[in-house]
Amino acid sequence: MNVPTGRGLLPRRSFLGSGLALSAASLGPAVYAAPLAARMPDSMKTLGGADQAYGQPAAHEQAVLRVAHPTAPQTAGFAIWRTPLQQQRGIITPSGLHFSVHHNGLPDIAPQRHELMIHGLVKRPLRFDLERLMRYPMVSRIHFLECAGNSAANALSPTARNETLGDLAGEVSCSEWTGVPLSYLFNEAGLQNSAKWVVAEGADGGSHARSLPLSALLKDGMLALYQNGERLRPSQGYPMRLFMPGWEGNVSVKWLHRLEVTDQPAYTKDESGLYTQILSNGQIERFAFHMDVKSVITHPSGLQTMPEPKGFYEIAGLAWSGHGRIAKVEVSTDGGASWAQAQLHGPVLDRAFTRFTLPWQWDGKKATLMSRATDELGRSQPTRADWKRRYAMQSFHHYNAMQAWRVGSDGRVENVYA
């Protein structure tokens, strides 16, 4: 199980306490010799600068930004901002880098004027202001959120685009979400016997709206008020959003202002058109909410360059599943011919990013890196060819095929279809 099978892959725990450690032999020695005083940096000889009341990243990290979709017409209200996953280490995405897709710009909502309405097939139609909602019991959960259209370029482009991981698959992020279970609010409103669906509508200029099965909302739905410990950011739906763990991002309606309980879906424009998928047999997949099991290698990944022509590297990445916990991640360096099991780093949480790593002694020759995640239900990732066989040519939602990176003998890393 732990025996490396791929070219140069080392047992997953080999680094710690074994002879295979990353040593001077693999990186080359870096002996410190000069006198200490000569190595005292300038910053030790002067008083430093002032801090600020709300901290920001270092000036030297200004290139670590969300990536705007190159063709999305940002100025007309539709925008896609992607997380630079190739620069993330750990399972928490900083809120400033959380991906965001919005169809009609960011509404500026004064929280003291915002209301949430619950109406339709309820016994007591209710409205809530923020002060009232803040008094309800809240739960906190660490969950990923992924856009239905994440990785569209890999689904649609006939040849693999040579882009960064963030460009290719950065419409997924992971945060700690805190808010009020929707079951509390629905129970207070009282559900009529015919209640089956809920239409959730945002207070944005496009009235983004989705129909969701009531039973799922009662089990898992949250009215999210906080992200990573602080109130939601504007691009995440300030002052409140619906949050459905593991489901495609657009159903977690941002700037939520209305929950209408119904006996059937509303077939809103957002769900009968945009978020419906056509299968290769011509049938339509509608209300396919769950995001499937998926993984990406973040280091090394597209457009990165290996700093040395061979030697030790840690292969690192993130895996997630909309169905539950990640059970295992396998890594290949030979394009899927052989696989070795990666180490999962805890905490391994339900419907959250799980970090995986595997040590790799690169021989400097061409290699094709791939990762394949399996979740606790036994669901695993398809090849790109298998995924394409299932869906019509123009379909691109819920793409979860294995991502492959070609490492050239010149150290360049690029996206390939394998």
Added chain:
Amino acid sequence: MNVPTGRGLLPRRSFLGSGLALSAASLGPAVYAAPLAARMPDSMKTLGGADQAYGQPAAHEQAVLRVAHPTAPQTAGFAIWRTPLQQQRGIITPSGLHFSVHHNGLPDIAPQRHELMIHGLVKRPLRFDLERLMRYPMVSRIHFLECAGNSAANALSPTARNETLGDLAGEVSCSEWTGVPLSYLFNEAGLQNSAKWVVAEGADGGSHARSLPLSALLKDGMLALYQNGERLRPSQGYPMRLFMPGWEGNVSVKWLHRLEVTDQPAYTKDESGLYTQILSNGQIERFAFHMDVKSVITHPSGLQTMPEPKGFYEIAGLAWSGHGRIAKVEVSTDGGASWAQAQLHGPVLDRAFTRFTLPWQWDGKKATLMSRATDELGRSQPTRADWKRRYAMQSFHHYNAMQAWRVGSDGRVENVYA
């Protein structure tokens, strides 16, 4: 066990699926009646604004900031910035609000010029630049960090100061830290037989330095490069810091540039003076690294006002221990005369914030709220009187006595000694 014993405290899971739910009866009904169109907010009638490449909090949340220590001379390089814990929900502190204490200002360090040296009682003195360090295997851990002097006002002030929780106890935060286990670097350098201690020095203007037992660093020490998924912020030690989970914050030396392996402590100015504590019997407690078990109620807390004169409230807070996991948290509404067990929210992690809640039906009369955490080793919080008996009058480090909040019949919440 689950039976409420305090005045108005409800069983910890009572809200969900029981007759004790927060209903219209406790909050009063809020029936929605007006026609839908009349309730359409302005934000739905217009195109929203543009997003930005690095997201920021909502303009309406500009008051949620770190709190500067009122008497610390910020301009002279010494500064304390505290986390507004009373506004945090969840276990992750946003990096922009993570507390920071620095003695000599924030050094501005160009990462490509920064070096980490390992020297002293090693076989091969080594130096590492950032590019090299980034190739080592990394681990990720969610841990709190607390300043040794957190809650100093409660320790020292003869009368309880009427301040917010952030003012009183905001020198503690919790993040996901990612970096290289120090054991990898020490093993590569090769330890001499006489190696027992390590002096860690920062590249700041004051050369902040602390001596740490080598065995602890080998077991738990991390060279932290990332916080909450992105590179460290300047006030957290950019480009790298030492991180020792559960230990007083100042030993997690920021802007780390040197680890000198020695056979005894260096008795640096920072440890022989500032971070040494005097007991009430005149003895000195030195190298007492672990932060003890502690908890605070964040909602309701100091300077908050109950929005209604009685009714349902969720008591919520955070607990942590430098020795391990939180095992239980009890809550009292009568100043410690009776206690009920709070619900712990997962994930309950080793040396991390753990969120706790307990439903409370407030009768509108004066109440004194307290929380008491117990960790998996059975360690629990002392009363303030017990804590004061142990230490000399001028001592204030490692204060972990139970925090009490007086809720007045006018709904005002204030800090009290109970």
